Amino acid sequence: MKFIGSLVAVLLLVLLAYLGVGVAGLRELFGVVLPYVSVVVLLLGIVWRVLCWAKSPVPFKIPTTCGQEKSLPWIKQNKLDNPSNGLQVVGRMILEILFFRSLFRNTRMDFRGGEEKVVYGPSKWLWIGAIAFHYSFLVVFFRHLRFFSEPVPWLVKLTQDVDGFFQLGVPAFYITTFVFIGAVGYLLLRRLFIPQLRYISLVNDYFPLLLLLGIGTTGFFLRHLFKTDVVAIKELALGLVSFGPKAPVEASWLFYCHLFLVCVLFMYLPFSKIMHLAGVFLSPSRNMPNNNRAVRHVNPWNYPVKVHTYEEYEDEFREKMYAAGLPVEKTPEQAAAEKSAGDNGDDASSGTDNKE
Amino acid sequence: MAEPSFDSMDYYKKDELLEVDHKPPRTSWMKTPVEFRPGTWIYPTKAKHLEYLGMPNPRDWSPTDEDWKLPDNWQEIIFNGMRERLDKYRSFKVFMDICVRCGACADKCHFFIGGGDPKNMPVLRAELIRSVYRKDFTTAGKLLGRMVGARKLTYDVIKEWFYYFYQCTECRRCSVFCPYGIDTAEITMMGRELLHELGLGVNWAMEPVANCFRTGNHLGIRPHGLKDTLEFFAEDIEEATGISIDIPMNKKGAEVLFITPSGDFLADPGTYTCMGYMALFHEIGLDYTWSTYASEGGNFGLFTSHEMIKRLNAKMYAEAKRLGVKWILGGECGHMWRVVNQYMDTMNGPADFLEVPKSPITGTVFENAKSTKMVHIMEFIADLIKHGKLKLDASRNDHLKVTFHDSCNPARSMGILEEPRYVLKHVCNNFYEMPENTIREQTFCCGGGAGLGTDENMEMRLRGGLPRGSAVKHVQDKYGVNTLATMCAIDRATLQTVCDYWAPGVGVSGITEMVANAMIMKGEKKRKLNFRLEPVWGDPDEDEEG
Numbered sequence A: 001m002k003f004i005g006s007l008v009a010v011l012l013l014v015l016l017a018y019l020g021v022g023v024a025g026l027r028e029l030f031g032v033v034l035p036y037v038s039v040v041v042l043l044l045g046i047v048w049r050v051l052c053w054a055k056s057p058v059p060f061k062i063p064t065t066c067g068q069e070k071s072l073p074w075i076k077q078n079k080l081d082n083p084s085n086g087l088q089v090v091g092r093m094i095l096e097i098l099f100f101r102s103l104f105r106n107t108r109m110d111f112r113g114g115e116e117k118v119v120y121g122p123s124k125w126l127w128i129g130a131i132a133f134h135y136s137f138l139v140v141f142f143r144h145l146r147f148f149s150e151p152v153p154w155l156v157k158l159t160q161d162v163d164g165f166f167q168l169g170v171p172a173f174y175i176t177t178f179v180f181i182g183a184v185g186y187l188l189l190r191r192l193f194i195p196q197l198r199y200i201s202l203v204n205d206y207f208p209l210l211l212l213l214g215i216g217t218t219g220f221f222l223r224h225l226f227k228t229d230v231v232a233i234k235e236l237a238l239g240l241v242s243f244g245p246k247a248p249v250e251a252s253w254l255f256y257c258h259l260f261l262v263c264v265l266f267m268y269l270p271f272s273k274i275m276h277l278a279g280v281f282l283s284p285s286r287n288m289p290n291n292n293r294a295v296r297h298v299n300p301w302n303y304p305v306k307v308h309t310y311e312e313y314e315d316e317f318r319e320k321m322y323a324a325g326l327p328v329e330k331t332p333e334q335a336a337a338e339k340s341a342g343d344n345g346d347d348a349s350s351g352t353d354n355k356e
Numbered sequence B: 001m002a003e004p005s006f007d008s009m010d011y012y013k014k015d016e017l018l019e020v021d022h023k024p025p026r027t028s029w030m031k032t033p034v035e036f037r038p039g040t041w042i043y044p045t046k047a048k049h050l051e052y053l054g055m056p057n058p059r060d061w062s063p064t065d066e067d068w069k070l071p072d073n074w075q076e077i078i079f080n081g082m083r084e085r086l087d088k089y090r091s092f093k094v095f096m097d098i099c100v101r102c103g104a105c106a107d108k109c110h111f112f113i114g115g116g117d118p119k120n121m122p123v124l125r126a127e128l129i130r131s132v133y134r135k136d137f138t139t140a141g142k143l144l145g146r147m148v149g150a151r152k153l154t155y156d157v158i159k160e161w162f163y164y165f166y167q168c169t170e171c172r173r174c175s176v177f178c179p180y181g182i183d184t185a186e187i188t189m190m191g192r193e194l195l196h197e198l199g200l201g202v203n204w205a206m207e208p209v210a211n212c213f214r215t216g217n218h219l220g221i222r223p224h225g226l227k228d229t230l231e232f233f234a235e236d237i238e239e240a241t242g243i244s245i246d247i248p249m250n251k252k253g254a255e256v257l258f259i260t261p262s263g264d265f266l267a268d269p270g271t272y273t274c275m276g277y278m279a280l281f282h283e284i285g286l287d288y289t290w291s292t293y294a295s296e297g298g299n300f301g302l303f304t305s306h307e308m309i310k311r312l313n314a315k316m317y318a319e320a321k322r323l324g325v326k327w328i329l330g331g332e333c334g335h336m337w338r339v340v341n342q343y344m345d346t347m348n349g350p351a352d353f354l355e356v357p358k359s360p361i362t363g364t365v366f367e368n369a370k371s372t373k374m375v376h377i378m379e380f381i382a383d384l385i386k387h388g389k390l391k392l393d394a395s396r397n398d399h400l401k402v403t404f405h406d407s408c409n410p411a412r413s414m415g416i417l418e419e420p421r422y423v424l425k426h427v428c429n430n431f432y433e434m435p436e437n438t439i440r441e442q443t444f445c446c447g448g449g450a451g452l453g454t455d456e457n458m459e460m461r462l463r464g465g466l467p468r469g470s471a472v473k474h475v476q477d478k479y480g481v482n483t484l485a486t487m488c489a490i491d492r493a494t495l496q497t498v499c500d501y502w503a504p505g506v507g508v509s510g511i512t513e514m515v516a517n518a519m520i521m522k523g524e525k526k527r528k529l530n531f532r533l534e535p536v537w538g539d540p541d542e543d544e545e546g
Ligand code: HEM
Pocket: A096, A097, A098, A100, A103, A130, A134, A187, A204, A205, A208, A209, A212, A273, A274, A276, A277, A280, B100, B101, B102, B179, B180
């Protein structure tokens, strides 16, 4: 149901692009206005969301430790899984962000019941799928820079050449295109066919995947199935980045559809779970060193709380403590004498709030 | 013989418990209401404890009642409580926003593994709150509702929260596997804080909290009672070793204040570990003291609210200051060390009246504890052994085949993994690890932490204990393991049940107990009894001179 809904939503977007450009001829809107709007929404949206998170303080240092901590000098610390200083945290974060360290750890439960009951095996599929998806996405994104630059930077050219290395087809197929579509397809299929995963999935999960699939396939069609005037499109792109947009080109509605879906992705991104791309940097269980006992962490809103002081405690148990021979601050006689004096004067032994 | 009742483990048939269906039901989770089945939920807090602690809405009620007697404006209270916490904790806010529902955490929770209830997948546990967050705090949720996973906060949602936030032991195993480190334990902590604002909590956690606030320890042992207890232990030590030892209590000017969970005063086998501490400190001549006021290492505040953590934890530093000690030594405990490591200094520090801990026996300075000024007993003992300060005869533990259970908090909120292993390997000759994916940072919870270890919750404890129990059974079958060593007071109480059920024949032991048994004490008599006063090294009735 949620899948169908998301699929319908993406198809509606495609239809919208077709009606907008193919029928109504709103090239100005789809080729100039929306791209600008979407980039502004994307950038401001991300900044706004990150600021929102950053506004909330981090009251406690709560890293999830995944290895031996730094302790005695002769005990080997696991610096990357249990960092004890800023540099090691950077190391841990690099592993997380570039290599999806935690996902790499993934295991799969195999519930057998009987004598063996439960065993756990490594499970790398999600990691492979996620890595394939993210890196192919990155490369595809990067390759697009050839439309937005003149001359094309050498690194972009190189990427393109390596990517099209096999020289199959005219124009050459890019490996990453297939990896991208394959990986997104895999992520989608596992969502649909693993029962637990389908159970937890929301429109918020299907929609972005289908949107990405839409972007990928329209892109593929543009390059390989339909004749597309690449020169005209590059002109449009260069115009957009130089803030002097040319009159929108006579490109096929499919191109505008591709562009439109990307615009939707940009506008959707800051308000969706894809914000994990920024959130992961702010995750307190990963981005803090586990050096709590050596370096005090300050909580900006630490407030006094009601505690039970030793004086109150001794007042309650003094007789018993004294009788048992436990040391006391005041003997029962002293306390009694003070009490009778205090009944006349003011009581100085209040104070239930502890410091700071 | 009477039929066993639901709070006894005999009530549950193994093969029935093992019939776990991990496939989710047909109805979507939002439309599946909770069912309060006996054995899967915990009795609510008694009114008198909430009153004593000055917490909201004290009253008597039961989760099986239709009416939970919530305050009239309960929705407003939750809404405000959520907003306050979103503004105060970046963790909560970020974790509400960035989950991609990849499912990596799903089969990592012991309650899901052993029970199959989809709402015990960490991701869904978090969604219980996240769905309400979407409705109240995000525009998309307000506009699109159900479609984007948002739902209204209803009475049933509160019931669901109560049920599932007390089916999470805050063990953080899920957090290890999440690509963003989303920590469902943190979300559970927020959920429980919110529930407490409505007066919803469990007695198994809150009675200890109230006790601890008043008497200094969870069990409500009064000062003179503690003295009696320790004297009783000293007698047993003397019977086993022939050595009479001192019991310094509330002693001003001692060098070290020693604090351990009160479970070790009352419940076997924790008591033997407590005797182990006493014998050890006597043997090395440590100038230390017990405290009756700070007579609790554990902190059930951790299972209640951040404020309650601070209220209970304050005693440690306050007492260290009053007694004028130089530093604090902490015993074997799990959640205590989460509090000491991750909260104490921030909440109640800086402890500038203490000194950087230095072992008076070896001269080692514990740089890693230079701010908190509190050292873990395993660090302390490992250092003693490394410097050859203990005379150990590991063969005294030869009747034990030992495996080690990493407790959740020391493993995932601290990372003290090697010290206990180092110590164990020096005090016993037969040590075997459980399978790789069930130890160290991937260790499985005992199933009874975070205030869940009570008998009326027996079904969930056995289910949650299955992954650990199954790993123990594995080494029992393979190597003949008969002892599960662990450095946590809750574990010592809960894991015995788990072992009796899933790996019968395996006993639970603290580490210091094993250290003390292996330790050759100056002037000891020919040892025949261990600290449990069991004749493991010969017939005690046999004549000494023989
Ligand atoms: C530490 C870094 C990151 C990790 C560990 C990570 C991990 C993941 C995972 C596990 C998924 C879920 C796939 C699924 O099951 O549906 C995902 C989806 C996605 N990620 Fe990332 N990601 C990271 C950074 C990024 C970055 C930098 C981007 C940049 C655009 C990004 C964009 C996306 C997109 C577009 C999706 C697919 C949409 C979806 O499934 O909803 N991610 N990521």
